[in-house]
Amino acid sequence: MIILGLLAIAIAIAYWHSYPRFGHWLYHSGNNLEAKLYGFKRAIVSIEGIDHVYWHNGKSNKPALLLIHGFSASHAVWLRFARYFNNDYFVIIPDLAGHGETGFEQQWDYSIESQAQRMAALLHCLGCSSAHIVGNSMGGFIAAHMGRYYSNMCNSITLIDPAGVSSPEPSKMLQMLQSGRNPFVMNSDKEFYEFYNMVMARPPFAPKVVTDALSQTYQARSQELAKIFNDYNRQHNYLEAELSEIGCPALVIWGAQDQLIHVSSANVWQQGLQCTVHIWYDLGHMPMMEAPERTAFAVKNHIFTTQRS
Template sequence: MRILLILIFAPLIALTLMYFLFPGRLLALGRWLLRKRGGTVQKSVTVDGRAWPYLEGGDPAKPLLLLVHGFSGDKDNWSMIAPYLTRDYHIISPDLPGFGENERDPALAYDIEAQTRRLKAFADALGLARPHIAGNSMGGWIALRYALDYPDALASLILIDNAGVLGANESDLQKQAVDEDYNPLVLKNLDDADRLVAMVVHKPPFIPKRLRPALYADGLRYRDQLDTIFWIIANEARDHPLNDRLGEVKVPTLILWGRHDRVIDVSCVAALEAGIAGSTSHIMEHVGHVPMVEDPKGTAAVMKGFLAKL
């Protein structure tokens, strides 16, 4: 009985101690468990002298999905959806330059054309021949630009609440970011975290206070650089949207959106549908800007249903 009690309570005690004494290690454990559940492992490849960390999972013999994260995100934005994809697909999700564990050189160009060119070089370095490409937010804009700049280098396009197009209605983000005095997607401090999370997800999860310093450490550490990158792409989205070039997209395309997206308004779906001939669209009624995080199983089902018909 004593051994049984030890086996039951020892892990709980260890987790409690980690929560209070080593919250960063607890978050690292959670990240490791998510990757384990999704069958992904971290790898790295050098591209043009720069190390690209990325996650890889699934059978390399199966169709390839290249997953591109959004602004202020990283490769683990796809870890929650990975368990629903790796049984049927080979997935790769990199950290883009300026984000995650990739190089954060402030001297780099962070416009969408530059990031798209780097993503193509990453794909070439790994020998990724005509992957299916899915991107969320800024990553969706990069994925869309990839389809325009390298039309023969991808098999299909999945746009998840992508930036880079204008809809009929302004989003809450657009209304708030009327000038460069206020950035709704950059943290001011830890107390600002609840506001930011509520901007991105429809039903914000409870985040224990003790975990917040570790969880938002990178966002605060790189706040000024993230602010600079944000305004580069925000001004590009306003002044040079891709609406007029959508007719150039020739690959099968899925448009997937959260009805309650406050960052990029759902009216963009109609603009994308009208511009991309033969595209398929799906609006998820219960999520916001990051469907693959808010409802990974449902998002994966929509993606897999689309890909199965190709």
């Protein structure tokens, strides 16, 4: 009995120590498998001395579609959405500087201006004179900045729950920031799951071993994320006064249950851009993950309308 008890303890200890590694392996293996199934290949291009990792479908003879993820995310948030564009577009999905496999360095500049400049350089490096650009959250801020300052490269922009303007009504995240707490900077699993539940109203299924691994990653990166957040979230760079100067067709999509950026911000974008806005009351901050097919259909229709006009 003593031997069996010791064996059980040894197995439990081995499982506990392998549990986080298995979660990380499962997360990355799942993303890599999805990318492969949907026809996306991993590549690297050097921009401003930073080796940017990106995924693409190799169809450089098609119109370019650039997908820009949000703060603390990676290319993985776009995969299920991007597959709906595979036949007709040269799909490009980068990991921004500070994110995913592109990595983080303390001395890099993570401002919206720098990230937008890198995305313009990425298109140039890939031989794309212009692209349809879709961005979520911080990625939407970058896409809008490109629409303002690189309008000749933007055939259209789609902004999904974008950052970049002052919200008329405070979101839960804004209230937390005003109280001195950034929900992206966390030190416990409890804080991670509070954050995770804020991000999506209809999250895709993920095993707990995977979300626990994500929690571990966020906690380990707390200081890096604080640096990136402080670099990009500068209110004096917000665009509400410049929205009318964005020189390309725009679409705004918003999940009304968004707890990170309040849906009232959609009115600011609509009035400034004079554009179509879709507000979906069953979704949160990441419609392209919560309802990828519906979101892809809306973006396709926007691009099609743009091409006809």
